[in-house]
Amino acid sequence: MARPGPRGSLGDAGRIVPRSGYTTVLTTLISAAMSFLAVFALALSLSSGTLAQRWSDTLAQTATLRLSAPQSEIGAQTAAVLEILRTTPGITATRVLEVDEQRQLLEPWFGPDLPVEVLALPRLIEIIESPEGFDAAGLRLRLSAEAPGAVLDDHTRWRRPLVQAAASLRALAWLSVLLLSAAMAAMITLAAGFSLAANAQVIRVLRLVGARDAFIAGAFVRRLTVQALVGAAAGTVVGMAAFALLPVAGEAGFLTGLGFQGIGWLMPLAIPPLAGAIAYLATRIAALRVLRRES
Amino acid sequence: MVIRLANVSHDYGGHGLLAGVDLHIAPGTFHFLTGPSGAGKSTLLKLCYGELTQNSGEIEVFGQDLRGMSRNALADTRRRIGVIHQDCQFLDHLTLAENVALPFVATGRPVPEADLHELLTWVGLERQANALPPTLSGGERQRAALARAVIMSPDVVLADEPTGNVDWDMSQRLLALLVELNRMGTAVMIATHDLNLIRTAKSQVSARNLRIADNTLQSAGSDL
Numbered sequence: 001m002a003r004p005g006p007r008g009s010l011g012d013a014g015r016i017v018p019r020s021g022y023t024t025v026l027t028t029l030i031s032a033a034m035s036f037l038a039v040f041a042l043a044l045s046l047s048s049g050t051l052a053q054r055w056s057d058t059l060a061q062t063a064t065l066r067l068s069a070p071q072s073e074i075g076a077q078t079a080a081v082l083e084i085l086r087t088t089p090g091i092t093a094t095r096v097l098e099v100d101e102q103r104q105l106l107e108p109w110f111g112p113d114l115p116v117e118v119l120a121l122p123r124l125i126e127i128i129e130s131p132e133g134f135d136a137a138g139l140r141l142r143l144s145a146e147a148p149g150a151v152l153d154d155h156t157r158w159r160r161p162l163v164q165a166a167a168s169l170r171a172l173a174w175l176s177v178l179l180l181s182a183a184m185a186a187m188i189t190l191a192a193g194f195s196l197a198a199n200a201q202v203i204r205v206l207r208l209v210g211a212r213d214a215f216i217a218g219a220f221v222r223r224l225t226v227q228a229l230v231g232a233a234a235g236t237v238v239g240m241a242a243f244a245l246l247p248v249a250g251e252a253g254f255l256t257g258l259g260f261q262g263i264g265w266l267m268p269l270a271i272p273p274l275a276g277a278i279a280y281l282a283t284r285i286a287a288l289r290v291l292r293r294e295s
Numbered sequence: 296m297v298i299r300l301a302n303v304s305h306d307y308g309g310h311g312l313l314a315g316v317d318l319h320i321a322p323g324t325f326h327f328l329t330g331p332s333g334a335g336k337s338t339l340l341k342l343c344y345g346e347l348t349q350n351s352g353e354i355e356v357f358g359q360d361l362r363g364m365s366r367n368a369l370a371d372t373r374r375r376i377g378v379i380h381q382d383c384q385f386l387d388h389l390t391l392a393e394n395v396a397l398p399f400v401a402t403g404r405p406v407p408e409a410d411l412h413e414l415l416t417w418v419g420l421e422r423q424a425n426a427l428p429p430t431l432s433g434g435e436r437q438r439a440a441l442a443r444a445v446i447m448s449p450d451v452v453l454a455d456e457p458t459g460n461v462d463w464d465m466s467q468r469l470l471a472l473l474v475e476l477n478r479m480g481t482a483v484m485i486a487t488h489d490l491n492l493i494r495t496a497k498s499q500v501s502a503r504n505l506r507i508a509d510n511t512l513q514s515a516g517s518d519l
Contacts, residue, residue, distance in 0.1 A: 010396050010406045018388040205384050207346075209443070210374035211401035212367050292366075 013215075017202060017223040023195035024227045027188055031231030031275050032238075034184040038177055039239025039268045045173030046267065047258045052166030056159065061133070063154040065125040067147065078123055081147045085127060088142075090134030097124040122149075184275060185282045192224055192286035203291070217287035221280055228279030232272040240268050296358065297322055297451045297482045298343050303352030305338055312338055316352070316512045318505070320451060325477045325500045326484040327493045329515060330507035336486035337381075339507065340453045343484075344376045345369050357450070374402055377444030377481075381456035383436045385428035391415075391435075392424040395442045402447075411446065418442045418472060434465035441472055451482040458492055466492055474500045 065085070069077045078096065085094045097105075102124060103116045127134075136154045143150040196203065199220070206216050243259040260267065300318040304311070312335045320326060320343075328336050341347040342354060345361045354361045356372050364372065385394045395415065396406045415421045418438040423431060431439065437457055444452055454473065458466030470492060477483045477500060487493065496502055504515035 010393055010400075010408065010411070013400050013403075015389065015393070016386065016397075016400070018386075020388075201384070202386060205386055205397070206401050207370070208373070208378055208380075208384060209398040209401045210370050210372075210447075212370040215401055215403065 013219060014222050014226075016206070016219040017195070017199060019223070021195070021198055023191050023198055024223065026194070027191045027224050027227040027279070028231035028234075030184060030187045030191065031228040031279065032235035034180050034187075035232040035235030035271045035275055036239045038180050038271050039236055039243070041173050041176035041180060042267055042271070043243060043259050045170050045177065046260060046264050048166050048170035048173055050261070052163050052170065055162045055166060061129045061131065063127040063129065063134075063136075063152060065127060065143075066122045066151045066153065067125065068122040068149040068151075069147075071120065074123060077147045077149060078125075081125065081143065081150050084139070084142055084146060085125070088134055088139055090130050090132055091127055092130045093128040095126045095128075097126060181274070181278055185278045188224065188228060188279050189282040189286045192220060192283040193290060195220060195224060196287060196290045213288060213291045216291060217284055220287045221283045224283045225276055225280045229272055229276040232275030236268050236271045240265070296320070296355070299353075299355040300342070301353045301355075303342065303349045303354060305335070305342060305347065305349050307335075307338065311510055313342075313507070313512070314510045318343075318512060320482050320484060322450065322482055323477065323480050324482050325474070325496075325502040326482075327496070327502050327504045327515075328484060328486040328507070329488060329490065329493065329504065332488060334507040335510070336488075336507060337455050339512070340378075340455050340484070340486055343453055344373055344378055374398065374447055375450045377447070377449035377452040379437070379440045379444045379452065379454040379457045381459045383428070383440040385436070385439070387428050390425050390427060391420060391431065391439050394428060395439060395446055397443060398447045414442050414446055419468075433460035434462070434468075437461055437465070437469055438472070441469060445476055445481070449481065451484070452476060454483070454485045456487055456489075457485060458487065458489055463491075467495065470496055471499070 065081060067074070067077055067081055082094055082096070085091050099116055102121060103112075103114060105124075106114055106116065136152060136156075140152050143152060202219070203216055206219070240260075246259055296319060298318065298320040300316050303313060303316040303318075305313045316339065318339075328339065330336055338347060342349055343356070345354075345356070345364070348362065357375060359368070359372065361369065361372075386397070389397070392411060392415065393400075396411055399406045412421065412424075415424055418441055420435060420438055420442065423435055423439075428436060428439070437460065441454075441457065444454075452473065457469055457473070461469065466489065473483050473485065474496070485492075493502070493504060506513050506515040
């Protein structure tokens with residue numbers, strides 16, 4: 001005759017803390033919500049990084065020289081400036097912008113019919129730097145002596161605040177991830193406290209049969225960590241799905257570029273294990289503290 | 296000596312409950328502990344397995360001072376003591392078999408399923424192995440509590456009103472199980488206010504009768 005008894009689960013310590021109860025549901029929901037938000041913070045961080053890189057790359061290693069001079073002298077001064085640039089170490093190429101290119105630059109402000117040819121516009125010269133760059137201060141001194149109407153713009157004043165803004169945005173995003181982690185740890189700690197209080201009978205019985213604190217804490221840690229992992233996985237999947245379904249609008253702007261690209265899609269997968277680790281530590285610390293206090 | 300209390304006093308909420316209690320439980324002995332409700336029978340048992348701490352005096356279990364024990368050492372000591380509560384104290388989401396096997400699970404040992412089956416058969420609960428505690432009758436719950444208390448082959452069993460919620464026939468059956476356990480060498484102490492139980496036990500076991508009266512523990516002799 002077969003022996004009675006749920007043989008498969010007899011030694012299953014994972015069943016000691018009941019799965020039902022508002023604390024386990026609470027832990028799952030907290031974990032899901034925080035992970036969902038963490039996906040967005042992570043996306044913001046990655047996008048900020050990409051943006052900072054793009055701005056930096058676009059404006060780096062180029063400079064513009066603006067030459068203002070009377071119409072009768074513009075040709076000679078342009079030649080003089082180009083000669084100076086040619087002999088300046090760290091400059092690999094120069095190019096005088098054509099009239100059509102200047103028109104394109106001004107078109108957004110003045111429209112397509114601007115008579116650029118008759119306007120006394122400064123001559124613009126694009127400078128391509130070598131990777132080592134050139135001595136901007138030295139070049140300015142030479143220009144002031146030989147072409148007083150030349151103004152060198154190495155884009156530093158544009159590039160630096162943009163890159164700094166992107167870097168700040170990225171730092172803010174990582175700070176958000178940290179704050180979310182801390183908030184999740186705090187809330188799971190509270191949930192663990194509630195769970196221990198709600199399961200006082202479990203603790204009483206386990207103590208009665210000779211369980212050590214580490215075992216009792218472990219039973220609660222297992223239960224709440226599993227619930228946190230389940231919630232985090234669900235929140236992460238929903239968050240990633242939201243980004244996958246976002247409309248793509250090319251490279252038109254920052255917000256349209258918010259999301260994950262390529263290997264970046266793997267990064268949110270780190271959120272559930274991180275949430276599990278946070279839940280494990282928070283629950284263990286809370287459980288051991290409560291067990292010592294209640295002894 | 297299994298358990299030794301020397302001049303133990305215990306207050307409950309500022310009210311003196313036990314004073315100057317001396318108790319010696321030797322291996323293989325059988326004790327009845329009686330007294331009116333609220334006299335401190337349960338308190339005395341809880342002091343014996345370290346759930347409560349005395350206000351003064353000494354309590355030694357298996358030669359170790361309970362007060363000086365680390366938390367882990369206290370847990371390990373409890374593994375050698377089988378405790379039966381009047382309200383049984385089960386985990387209601389686990390089956391009866393899982394509850395009975397809990398001391399093995401809680402101490403990280405593999406559950407000896409053959410022994411478990413044999414034990415459930417001994418207490419007459421083999422058919423209820425998969426039942427949840429709330430579906431069991433009072434007698435079944437008490438027998439399950441007894442099975443859980445003895446599954447680790449403890450050196451002593453402390454039973455707090457084990458027949459409090461069962462009829463006369465069932466109380467006799469539980470008594471017989473405890474007497475049988477005692478014959479196998481386990482020390483037993485039963486706290487009960489059921490004097491008929493004590494009287495009927497006379498024919499089965501040589502027991503020492505103790506009574507709590509006026510906050511002290513006295514020998515009740517055979518005048519119960």
